[in-house]
Amino acid sequence: xxxxxxxxxxxxxxxxxxxxxxxxxxxxxxxxxxxxxxxxxxxxxxxxxxxxxxxxxxxxxxxxxxxxxxxxxxxxxxxxxxxxxxxxxxxxxxxxxxxxxxxxxxxxxxxxxxxxxxxxxxxxxxxxxxxxxxxxxxxxxxxxxxxxxxxxxxxxxxxxxxxxxxxxxxxxxxxxxxxxxxxxxxxxxxxxxxxxxxxxxxxxxxxxxxxxxxxxxxxxxxxxxxxxxxxxxxxxxxxxxxxxxxxxxxxxxxxxxxxxxxxxxxxxxxxxxxxxxxxxxxxxxxxxxxxxxxxxxxxxxxxxxxxxxxxxxxxxxxxxxxxxxxxxxxxxxxxxxxxxxxxxxxxxxxxxxxxxxxxxxxxxxxxxxxxxxxxxxxxxxxxxxxxxxxxxxxxxxxxxxxxxxxxxxxxxxxxxxxxxxxxxxxxxxxxxxxxxxxxxxxxxxxxxxxxxxxxxxxxxxxxx
Numbered sequence: 001x002x003x004x005x006x007x008x009x010x011x012x013x014x015x016x017x018x019x020x021x022x023x024x025x026x027x028x029x030x031x032x033x034x035x036x037x038x039x040x041x042x043x044x045x046x047x048x049x050x051x052x053x054x055x056x057x058x059x060x061x062x063x064x065x066x067x068x069x070x071x072x073x074x075x076x077x078x079x080x081x082x083x084x085x086x087x088x089x090x091x092x093x094x095x096x097x098x099x100x101x102x103x104x105x106x107x108x109x110x111x112x113x114x115x116x117x118x119x120x121x122x123x124x125x126x127x128x129x130x131x132x133x134x135x136x137x138x139x140x141x142x143x144x145x146x147x148x149x150x151x152x153x154x155x156x157x158x159x160x161x162x163x164x165x166x167x168x169x170x171x172x173x174x175x176x177x178x179x180x181x182x183x184x185x186x187x188x189x190x191x192x193x194x195x196x197x198x199x200x201x202x203x204x205x206x207x208x209x210x211x212x213x214x215x216x217x218x219x220x221x222x223x224x225x226x227x228x229x230x231x232x233x234x235x236x237x238x239x240x241x242x243x244x245x246x247x248x249x250x251x252x253x254x255x256x257x258x259x260x261x262x263x264x265x266x267x268x269x270x271x272x273x274x275x276x277x278x279x280x281x282x283x284x285x286x287x288x289x290x291x292x293x294x295x296x297x298x299x300x301x302x303x304x305x306x307x308x309x310x311x312x313x314x315x316x317x318x319x320x321x322x323x324x325x326x327x328x329x330x331x332x333x334x335x336x337x338x339x340x341x342x343x344x345x346x347x348x349x350x351x352x353x354x355x356x357x358x359x360x361x362x363x364x365x366x367x368x369x370x371x372x373x374x375x376x377x378x379x380x381x382x383x384x385x386x387x388x389x390x391x392x393x394x395x396x397x398x399x400x401x402x403x404x405x406x407x408x409x410x411x412x413x414x415x416x417x418x419x420x421x422x423x424x425x426x427x428x429x430x431x432x433x434x435x436x437x438x439x440x441x442x443x444x445x446x447x448x449x450x451x452x453x454x455x456x457x458x459x460x461x462x463x464x
Contacts, residue, residue, distance in 0.1 A: 004178050004258060006401065007042025008035060009360065010412040011424070012070050013098050014442035017130045020093035024164040025072025027440075032135030034176040044180035044260065044409050045170060045358060048165075052188040055100045056425075057189045059229070063248050064139035064300050066161040069103055074109055075164055079120075097435040104242075114160075115153045124152070132159045142196040164276040165255060180307070180409070181256030183249070185263040186213050186229035194230060200237060200244060201230040211272040215312060216279035221428045224403070231272055234289055242296045248299050249304075257305065262310035264329075265318045267293065269313055277334025281385055307354055323444065326352070330405070333400055334358045334368050337376040337383075344382070355405035357396045357414050360424040364413045365393040367372035367420030393417040416442055 015022030015031060022028070030163035035043060050060030050067045057067075077084045092102050123129060133140060133155055140158060144151035169179055187193045189209050194201050202210050217224040237244065252259050261267075273283040287406035298304055308322045310329040322329055331353050336344035349355060357365050372380065380386060386395035393414045400408050413422040413436065425433040461464025 004042040004407050006408045007040050008043045009409050011046040014437050016144060018089035019073055020099045020106055021069050022437060023070050023072040024168050025074040028168050032172045032175050032177055035177055041176050042180055042407060042409060043177055047182045047184055058184045060191060061188055062143050062192045063187050064142045064251055065158055068157050069333055071161055071247045072164055076114045080118045084109060086110050087234060098437055111157055115156045130247055132162060135304050143192050146192045147260055150267050154172055178257035178262055180258045181261055182260045182450060183252050183265045189230050193320050202235055203230060209275045210274050214273050215236050215271055216280055225336050226280040245293060246300045250301055253301060258307060260307040260309055262309050264310050266311055266319055273442050290321055313403055328352045328354050331355050332358055334362055337379040346399055349403045349405050351404050351406055353405045355403040355408045357410060361427050363420055363423050364418050365396045366417055412438060
């Protein structure tokens with residue numbers, strides 16, 4: 001992967017600020033400042049592509065564009081494109097949770113005003129803007145034409161987002177911090193990619209999916225998960241030598257230091273559900289050309305700094321594909337206490353993996369601990385020495401830091417010892433997700449860092 005060792009999982013939308021949603025501006029740079037003081041070198045975010053249904057970053061409306069709501073109005077003011085008066089937030093925006101609708105209503109006219117100033121100052125003619133449009137023409141034209149309003153305005157927004165992202169990534173790098181991005185395997189049925197490149201997806205003559213994505217029932221969801229994204233027409237991707245995928249990963253490698261590939265098991269086999277189905281109970285598994293795809297990406301782009309999200313039903317074929325390309329998988333320590341000597345216990349972790357207490361799909365450690373069955377809670381206490389619920393998050397962080405994994409990533413909610421109300425996502429629940437935001441004084445209020453000690457890194461936890 002890289003030399004990243006320990007870090008934080010915190011999506012951009014969860015950063016504090018007064019405009020209804022976290023963005024790429026001052027609060028993002030302040031978070032990088034805090035990470036440097038804490039001795040951390042990896043910042044993992046969720047997908048930054050335009051959000052889709054249910055405000056989910058995993059139902060992207062484009063595989064290439066950046067979500068316009070992430071644009072910083074503060075930085076537009078610094079660039080001379082907005083007056084200071086435009087930054088004054090409305091009371092409806094609040095500061096507690098992400099308010100997507102209100103944030104969009106607030107930001108849209110200001111982005112329009114910034115674009116008009118951009119045109120008035122003739123910055124459209126600048127070499128930097130023209131180069132951006134030229135280099136990204138393969139996706140930018142379709143994205144801009146697919147949006148309501150003036151295409152040039154959408155090009156300006158994407159140009160400015162690209163610039164702000166580049167500044168943030170450079171700022172993080174100057175602090176010794178690498179950014180771990182997230183590339184979902186699928187795109188939404190209503191995405192620009194599906195509408196403009198229908199031949200790459202399994203659609204009927206009306207442009208609707210014939211089969212959709214999801215996963216079958218398991219211990220957590222009785223009906224499975226019905227994601228609803230269209231499946232790929234792999235013969236068409238092979239015919240063009242996976243060019244769409246190469247373009248997609250080339251851009252991701254320009255934006256991120258490391259890429260987490262969501263639903264990596266889908267590179268080996270994919271679960272297909274009838275487009276008319278109401279649940280994911282009935283479906284079939286079909287093979288996917290993941291090896292051929294990864295070989296193409298490696299040949300075209302060079303070494304692949306990927307993390308394989310290999311959670312779920314890990315078959316031997318998935319493990320072989322991951323290991324043949326020397327990709328680290330993932331270990332979720334919350335899953336380690338429901339039996340004896342679980343592979344998710346840190347002392348059983350391979351070096352080539354990334355260790356997490358939980359992901360954006362899990363409860364926070366504090367919330368998880370309160371609902372643990374008695375036997376699992378007893379094991380957790382015996383292994384960690386935790387005695388009280390208030391100590392659960394700190395003891396979990398210490399346990400994860402003892403892993404021999406090449407990288408350990410802690411959700412920010414667990415650093416802050418927050419309960420279930422701070423959970424980011426509840427899989428299978430279509431509403432109320434992706435809204436948690438960090439308080440503006442949260443990092444400075446921390447009395448300690450989560451820097452791994454040399455002792456934690458040099459040993460594995462004794463076997464229980």
